[in-house]
Amino acid sequence: MQARHRYVATLAVVAVVILVVGFLLRPTPPPTPARRAPAEVTVSHAELDNLRDLVQRNSLRNVAADFSALADRVFSQVATVRPWGTGAIVLPGGNILAPKPIGGLPHTIVLTSGDGPPHPLTPANWIPGVPFLSATVQASGDFSPANLAQVFPVQGSWLLLVTDGVNRPALVSPGVFSGFSEVHCGPFLHRQLQTTIPLTAATIGAGVFDLSGSLQGIVAQCEDSVSILGIGDIQKALTDANSATLLVRYGMRLSITPATPPANSTSAVLVGELWVGWPADAAGLQAGDALLNVNGQNMTKIDDVVTALSKPDQASFHLRVRRAQRIFLTDLKPVQLGAPNAAPQTALELEPDGMRLQHVAPGSSVAAAGIRTDDIILRVADLPATPARVNQVLGSYRVSAPVSAVIWRPGRELLVWIQP
C-alpha cells in the first residue's frame, strides 16, 4: 500500500512538471500587427492564424460580428431576380449580371433590391455557352452597383458570400480564398476561385466579396458543378460571346471603341475581325470600320449592336458605317441559318464532341497548311484548343494573319503555320 502511494505521488509530481514545463515551452505566436484598415485586401498570416484559432475554439460566434458588418455593407450590391430567385450583381454602368436560370429564360424579369420597388426588365440577352445573362437596367437609385475588384485577393484572405432570393433569407457565408483553378464553362475557360465557402445550388447567383467590399466573383453553374467565377473573366467571356454570336451569323467580330475616338465623332463600335466570303465581307465592311447606326438606331455599345443584329426574323439590316473620314451606307444580310447551301462552307468541321477534324475544305488556308482530316487539334494561336476557339480562329477559308496550330497525327505532334 505504501509503495502504491509512492507511485501515485511520483506520477503526480511528474504530471505537474510536464504541465509546467510544457506551458513554459509553448511556442510563442508571432506578434500581431496593428489592425489593418478594411480597405486593404490582404490579411497578414499572423492575423489569419488568430482568426483561425478563434474559429476553431469558439466556432464562428466571435468572428461573426466582423463578417456581419461587412455583409451589411455589401448586401445592398446583391439584387434579387424574379421569377427564378437567384441573386444578381449590378455592375457600374447599369448592366446586371445574373446566372442563367435552370430550365430556360422566363418571359419577364423583375429585379428588386432591398425594400425598393420591383424593376421590370425586358427579356435579357442570353448568350449561348455563357452561364450568365447580362441586361441593362435604367440608371436608378434602387440599385447599388457593385464595387469591382481591381486586385485579386492573396491566398488566405477571407471572402464573404452574400446572396438574396425569393422566400429565402440572405445567406452570408465566410470562407478563405485558397487560389485559382481553371474550369470550363460552356466554350470558355474561366478562372475559378477556390475557397472554403460551401457551394450549393442555393448559392447560385451569390456575389463573393473581399474584405474591402469589392466583388471578386459570382457563383454560377458550370457544366455539372457550382463554381465561383472570377469577375474579370466573366466580363471578358460576355464580350467574347457577344461577338461570337455575330461571328456565326455574319462572319464578323466586334471590338471596343479606341480610348480616344477621332474628333468630331461620337463613340462607336468597331469591326474587329472579318471572315472572307461571309456576309459582313460581302457587305463591303473592313476591319476597323466603325458601326454608327443600325436600322436608324445609333449604336454606342457592343451589346447594342449585338442585340440589333441578332433579331432573328429580319432578312437585311441597314448600316451606317464610318471608315476614316468617310461615312457610307450598306446592307448586311445574315446567314440564313438552316437554309440549304446558304451558309458559306467552313474550312473545317470538328467531330461533335472532340477536337478531331471530320472534314477539311479543299482550297482553304487550313488545307494549304497541310492539315488533314483525322488530325487532332491541340493548340491554336498558342492557346489550348476548344471547339469554339478552333472554329473562330480556323473556321474561315482565309485567316487574316499567320496563325500557329499544334496538331497531333497518330504518332507525332506537329506545329503548323496557317498563312493568309
Next chain:
Amino acid sequence: MNQLSSIALILLLSLMAGHLVKFLRIPEVTGYIIAGIVVGPSVLGWINQENLASLSIFSEVALALILFSIGSIFEFRRFREVGKLIVIITITECTCVLALVTGAALYLGQRWEIALLLGTVAMETGAASTLMVLREYNAEGGLTQVITGAIAINNLVCLTCFLLVTSGLQVAGRLGMGGGGSVYATIYSVIWQLIGSAALGYLVGLLLAAWSTRVTEHGETLILLIGCVLLCAGLALFLNLSILVVSLVLGATTANLSAHTGRLAMVQSRTDPPFYAVFFVIAGAHLQLGLLKSLGLLGLAYIVARAIGKLIGTYFGSRLAKSTPQVRRQLGPAVLAHAGLAIGLVLSLARRYPQLNAELTVVVLGGILVFEILGPISVRKVILRAGESHARVAGGMEVLE
C-alpha cells in the same frame, strides 16, 4: 428561438423520438440523431446554426462525460485481462481501415496526402453512440468489454495517427501555408496534445479520487463529478489540450485510484441522460442531408472501404489475438459507428488548411451521416445476438432479451 426554448425543444423531442424508436426496434441514439436531422437546419430549420453554436457547450460537457465513462475500461485489473487482446485487435483494425481507405482514394486519383488524411480519419470509431447503445441495453459481458476497450484504444490510436500524419505533412510542406508556425511548434503540438493532456487528466483524476472519499451523498458526489469533468474540459480548452485524452485519462485514473468508482458510475448514469440527449440531437442537427447527393464515387468508396476495413481488420485482429469466436464474428459490426472525434478532426483540418481539397470534408461528413445512423443499429443487433443485453423492465426486474 432562444437558447432555453431550443434546449427544451431538444429534450422533449429526444424523449418523443425515444418513444417512437421503441416501436421501430432501433436504438434511442439513432432516434435522437434522426430527430436532430429533422429539426436541424437541413430539414425543418427549427434549430438554426446560431442555436447550435450556443449549445456547443453542452456537446463539450457530454463528450467529456462519455469519454470519462469509457476511460474506466482502463482499470488495471480489468485491463490486464483483455488489454493485450484489445490492443492487437485495434491496431490490426486501424491498419486495415487506413490501408483500404487510402488505397481506394489513391485508386480514384486523389493526391496522396488527401488519401492519407482520409484513411487516418476513417480509422475512428464513434465512441459516444456506441457506448450509448451499450448503456441503453444495459450490456454486460465479454464482448461488451472488448467493444468498450476497442473503442477507447481506437480513439487514442486515431488521434495519435492524425497528429503524427498532419505534423509530418506540415513539416514536409505538403499542406501549404495555413498551419502556421515552425517545425518546433508542430512537434510541440503533438507531444503537448498527448502527454500534456494525459498529465492534466491524471492530476484532476487524483483530485476526484481523493475527494470522493470525503463525500457520501448522491448530490455531493454528483457535484464533485460534474465539477471535475468541467474542470478538465475547461482547462483543456484553456491550455489547448485534447479534451478526448484528458477525459479518458481522468476516467482511467479515477477507476484505478478511487475506492468509490461504482458509486461515481452510478451517480453519473443517473444524471447524464439529458446531456446525452442534447448531445446526440445537436450531433444530428449538425449533419447535412444535402451532403449525400454530393458524395460521389469517392464518398461511396470511403464508406465501402471503411466498412470492409473494420470488418476484416477486427476479424483478423481477433484471430491474431486468439480471441473467442464470438468476438471474432461480432466485433466488426459493433465498431462501425463514426462520429465525434472524426467530425472534430476533419473540421479542424478544413479550418487550418483551407486549401486542402474541399471534397475531404464532404466525404468524411457524408460518411459520418451514413455510419452514424447504421452504426448504432448494428451495435444493437450485435448485443442482442450475443445475449449481453440485460434490459430492465418497468417493474425493475431484469430480463434477458
